[in-house]
Each structure stands twice: as C-alpha cells, then as structure tokens.
Amino acid sequence: MTIHTPTTAGRRVREDLDPVLEVSGLGVDFRVEGEWVTASRDVSFRIMPGEVLALVGESGSGKSVSSMAILGLLPRNARVTGSAKVRGKELIGARPAALRAVRGNDVGLIFQEPMTALNPVLPVGFQVTEVLLSHQNISPEQARERAIELFRLVDLPNPEGRFDAYPHQLSGGQRQRVMIAMAIACDPVLLIADEPTTALDVTVQAEILDLLRDLHERLDSAILLITHDMGVVADLADDLVVMRDGAIVESGPIRKVFGHPEQTYTRDLLSAVPHLGAEIAAGTLQVSDRAEEPAPAVTPALDLRNLVIEYPGRGRTPAFRAVDDVSFSVAPGEVVGLVGESGSGKTTIGRAVVGLLPVTSGTVSIAGADIAGLSKRELKPLRRRSAIVFQDPAASLNPRMTIGESIGEPLLLHEGLRKAPLDRRVEELLDRVRLPHAYRNRYPHELSGGQRQRVGIARALSLGPELLVADEPTSALDVSVQAHVLELFKELQREQGFACLFISHDLAVVEILASRIAVLRNGKLVEIGSREGVLLNPTDPYTKRLIAAAPVPDPDEQESRRAARAIALAAGADADH
Helix, strand or coil: CCCECCCCCCCCCCCCCCCCEEEEEEEEEEEECCEEEEEEEEEEEEECCCCEEEEECCCCCCHHHHHHHHCCCCCCCEEEEEEEEECCEECCCCCHHHHHHHECCCEEEECCCHHHHCCCCCCHHHHHHHHHHHHCCCCHHHHHHHHHHHHHHCCCCCHHHHCCCCHHHCCHHHHHHHHHHHHCCCCCCEEEEECCCCCCCHHHHHHHHHHHHHHHHHHCCEEEEEECCHHHHHHHCCEEEEEECCEEEEEEEHHHHHHCCCCHHHHHHHHCCCCCCHHHHHCCCCCCCCCCCCCCCCCCCEEEEEEEEEECCCCCCCCEEEEEEEEEEECCCCEEEEECCCCCCHHHHHHHHCCCCCCCEEEEEECCEECCCCCHHHHHHHHCCEEEECCCHHHHCCCCCCHHHHHHHHHHHHHCCCHHHHHHHHHHHHHHCCCCHHHHHCCHHHCCHHHHHHHHHHHHHCCCCCEEEEECCCCCCCHHHHHHHHHHHHHHHHHHCCEEEEEECCHHHHHHHCCEEEEEECCEEEEEEEHHHHHHCCCCHHHHHHHHHCCCCCHHHHHHHHHHHHHHHHHHHHHHC
16 A cells, blocks of 8 residues: 655645645445445545645546545445544544534535536525534624625625625636635635536636635645646646546656656556647648638638627517627638637537527528528428537437437438438447447447547438537546547548537647637637647737636646736736726
C-alpha cells in the first residue's frame, strides 16, 4: 500500500502540521444482485493544510465513489472499509450525527452539476442560510447578512438582488458560485470539488478556477479536486493521484507526473488531452488555407445569409433575439467550427440548420435549397440532406428502442427499408462506428457514454447526409473516450466527405477537426477565418479572451496563460467601455 505524501516545492503546504485528510486502505464494494462488486480498493492518500490534491481518472475509475465514501454519502447497498480521518477524526463507521456535523462544517462539498444539487423550488439565498442555521448558533437576520457576504466573496453579481433568485434564474457559472458559497459558508478546512467545472464554458471555467484559487489562498483551506480534465489539474493542483479501475496507479507532484509519467495509463491519459496549438504546430490539417468562403462556382453545403432567430415573448416579456444577422458558408467536404460561450447562439443555429427551429428572417440553404419558412411536409424530403449529432446521446436516444431500432428508424421512415435489407444497413453502420453487431439488440442504458455517442453518429449518417451538424458531441465524455470519438469522426469525414458544422466551446477540439472557425458572441458573428488565423492571430478581443481561457495540460504553460488571460481581460474591459 502506497500513501501519497505531498511535497513542499513551490507552495505553502505546512508539513509541520497534521494532515487535513488522511485516507488509508479505503475500499468500497456494492451489493448487486446478491454479489459484492468492487468499486475501489486500497486507496490511500493524505492532504496537508494549504494543498490542492487532484484525484484523476476516467469515469468508473473510483475517484468519486472514494470521495463520497469518506463522508458517508453512498447508497445503502455500499460497504466501506479502511480509514478516513479529517483532522484526526475517524469518519468510516461514524454515526450519522457525527457525519452530519463534519459535512458542511469541517468539509465543504462542490458538486459537478449545481442545477441538480440546488433545490429548484427554494431561493438560492435561503439555501445558503439553511446551511448556516444548521451548523451555527446565529439568528436568521445574521444568516442572511452572512449569505450576502458569501455571495460577494464568490463574486456573484448583485448579491442582494440574487438572494431571492431561484436556481433557474441564474446562469451555469452563477449557480456554481452559489454552490461554492454554500461549501465555504462555515469556513471548512477541506473543500471536496467533484468535477466543479465540467458543465461550464471555457471562460466560465477559467473564472471558477480563479475563484477557487483565490479562496484557497485567502481561507488557507485544502482542496480535494476530483476531475478527468488534465487542463484543470494543471491549472489548480499541487499534487495528483491517478486512479484506474478502482485503484491508485500513480501519484506525485504535478510537474513530476506531467513531465515524467511512470505508468503507461498516465501517459495515455495525458496524450488524449487536446492541447490548444498542438495541431497547428504539427501541421496535421492540409485544408486550413481554404479561402474564407467557398468559391462562387461551388454550391455550398450550407449557406447562411442574414440569419435572424428570435424566441417569442410572453406577456410583457419581449421577444429574445438569439441569433442576429449571421452570415457564413460551409463548402462541400469542409469542417467549420462554431465556437462561443453558452447563450452565444451556437446551438440555436445548429437546430435551425436541421429544421428543428423556425427562422425569423434570412436564409438557410442546404446544398442550394432554402429551408427557411418551409412547412413540416415540405421539409421532410430535404431532411435527409442534413443530420445532427446531439451533445448528450443518453437524452437524444429513445430509451425504449434498441440500438438497432434507433439507427434504423431514419432508413425506415425515409427509404422504407424493412426486415433483411434494413438489418444489413444497420450492421454496416455499426461496422462504420466500430460497434459489434450484437449491440443492435441492446438498449441505450446498457452502453457507455462513448458507445452511445457512436450510436448517435451512426444514426446521423444513416441517410448519407451532405451536411452534418455536430453539437458539442464530445463535451460529456472522458478525455480518452473523447479522443477515440474524435479520431472516429475524422476517419468518417475523410471517407464519406460530408460537410460539417462542428459546434463547441472547446477550442482545442475544434482545432483538431476544423479548417475554419467562426466565433459567436451574444448571437452575433464577431470573427471568422482560417484555423491558423483565428487561433494564432485573433482580431476580436472576445476571441482573444476565449483562447486565453482554454486550459492546457502543462502546469508551466498554464501559469503563463493565466497571466496572458489577465492582460486580455483587462484589454477587453477597456474595449467594452
């Protein structure tokens, strides 16, 4: 059994003090259908005061299970062995009342998805005061004052006004700030942050990481960071522990592990992370010098002209203009990346392109045919020209249909294929996305996230579309699974030659696939150009901020990028004023 011990180089870890958290020989098993299934085994590490320790690994590696076991947050069919001590207090086997006293008081929790962690029917201010009243002997008035103070501490805009707001009235980044305020309400000695930035845009992610770093330094708290994102690890962590299949495979100081990983799995994990700038440096894309618009003699696979999309208002609420006068084209066989933050209009454009949203004004032409304003009946024969791969395959696939039925449904509806011919086409599509034929009889919940996304790609390509819209198709996947899906996507695009509008907030992913990049902000197109031009010489301050906010899996480079981002933010603020 190896216990990870932090080093002191380059930071203010207090080795003369006792560990904030000491985990020794931790094991978790679940009772499933009469048998014990191991989720993690012999997990040992310690976190010293002032340290940020990252627990990394793919989904199913046991990192979240191990951290939740520490605080007794696992379901009843779980069995936990070993030891976990917070400031010397043993938590494994402790009574529920003792665990409740530790949770929120000594240890704060920041969950991955604040929308599910926050109560949707209670104002966010009330939820923070509830934590304070549960653990401290203060009046409701004092709790309210403290909650507003916490909102200021986490840089929540208009803290007094947000006190009575409900979770759905806040943006993703604002909800995460409320979660952080709840986590630090009682001045805990340890923060457990479980994938705190996975669901956030790259710029919001950078803001949350800056906030965690600032709070960590001001409050002198230790942080257990649970993530699969090596860019986040490089940005925030001092040391890391790598887990695979429920066991620790490597641990050590961040620069040592990143610079000289000892285990093959760690090397594979690091190599799977898209590194912004790596593709351009390698010169892997040969079509990146394409002109900014397709040649006039070539009919574009997609042509948007003066596109405006509005969501209708209700009552006194005016209509919301989500897309404002956007024009660009995608040539046959070309991949164009569409990037921007949440709310920029990316997904709205993608859905309008495949006929899922009405167009207020302007044109949307697929291979020369304008689909704007067409009825459902008129649109049906044109639908086979375009297809979409959604962000979350678990939500886009019908849970009551088998994989074979989901892939074959477009063929049944548009080509009338049945029985043996349909079966053959489904098997061909499964071969294309490298899934066994036997999977056709499985249901979506029986597949992993990466496998479900392969099914989504197979379904989208079933009718041989001229244009594919890929809406954040890898954002919900682990980095290694993401790498496999991106490689598959590149191969399919080369083989079939379809044009693609690739929507993402991850510039490193867009760099891998796209020859041109279009940047959206608040529904407006602020910049478009070749991949090299946009990423190496951006002209708009917003694009510069996007690039500066993208984390890279290199601690030293990430440190310099933080400084560059601060300069870009200052310049952007001056430009906005």
